[in-house]
Amino acid sequence: MPPLPALLAPSLLACDFTRLASEIEAVRAAEYLHVDVMDGLFVPNISFGFPVLEAARRVRDHLNSGQVLDVHLMIERPERYLHEFAAAGADSMTVHVEATPHVHRCVQTIRELGKRAGVVLNPGTPLEVLRPLLDSVDLILIMSVNPGFGGQSFLPQTYQRVRTVRGWLDEAGSPALLEVDGGVSAANARQLAEAGATALVAGSSVFGPDGAAAGLARLRSALA
Numbered sequence: 001m002p003p004l005p006a007l008l009a010p011s012l013l014a015c016d017f018t019r020l021a022s023e024i025e026a027v028r029a030a031e032y033l034h035v036d037v038m039d040g041l042f043v044p045n046i047s048f049g050f051p052v053l054e055a056a057r058r059v060r061d062h063l064n065s066g067q068v069l070d071v072h073l074m075i076e077r078p079e080r081y082l083h084e085f086a087a088a089g090a091d092s093m094t095v096h097v098e099a100t101p102h103v104h105r106c107v108q109t110i111r112e113l114g115k116r117a118g119v120v121l122n123p124g125t126p127l128e129v130l131r132p133l134l135d136s137v138d139l140i141l142i143m144s145v146n147p148g149f150g151g152q153s154f155l156p157q158t159y160q161r162v163r164t165v166r167g168w169l170d171e172a173g174s175p176a177l178l179e180v181d182g183g184v185s186a187a188n189a190r191q192l193a194e195a196g197a198t199a200l201v202a203g204s205s206v207f208g209p210d211g212a213a214a215g216l217a218r219l220r221s222a223l224a
């Protein structure tokens with residue numbers, strides 16, 4: 001079976017922040033821009049928050065690229081900040097099921113804010129938690145590393161997890177995006193698309209030494 005085309009979501013976490021605007025410009029052809037927010041509690045790392053998201057939005061608006069700002073919230077009880085992230089420029093917000101007892105409420109709030117609502121699962125979280133949410137989400141994100149850091153090795157169990165969720169989405173007739181995040185590169189992109197992923201997040205494999213435009217092109221050709 002030929003791989004389905006997957007949308008690409010370069011992860012800003014891996015970019016050179018001294019050149020934020022030109023890094024975003026280098027990946028302007030990507031459909032999504034992935035923005036990793038970490039609070040030092042849910043994950044053992046702190047990345048960035050509203051000012052960087054606002055800056056990314058300004059660059060995106062200036063480029064007029066139409067790129068979707070895909071905000072991955074690795075924060076405890078994300079319901080505390082959904083309004084602020086929407087105001088700062090998020091087009092899509094994804095909350096971890098492990099980070100709140102109120103995942104469904106978060107999804108409802110995100111949609112009320114007029115944004116796309118996503119849920120994300122850590123590699124050790126049973127997929128069954130997704131079942132009651134299938135009808136309510138615009139995006140499901142499967143972590144293929146333990147969240148918190150870029151540059152980690154892809155966990156091969158992800159293929160089977162993606163196939164299972166793909167089956168459930170197809171059964172439900174859901175158009176939700178199925179996104180994978182962590183250790184994604186030209187070496188596994190095609191296999192992930194074949195397993196049913198429709199969006200791929202990539203940090204270190206895009207923002208590499210030969211520049212982000214080349215990194216993005218490598219991923220695209222792996223999928224072609």
Ligand code: DX5
Pocket residue numbers: 011012013014034036072145146147148149150151152181182183184201202203204205
């Ligand atoms: C990890 C983040 C990822 C990270 C991916 O917690 O959610 O989005 O930037 O980086 P790579 O592609 O280098 O694994």
Ligand code: ZN
Pocket residue numbers: 011034035036072181201
């Ligand atoms: Zn991420």
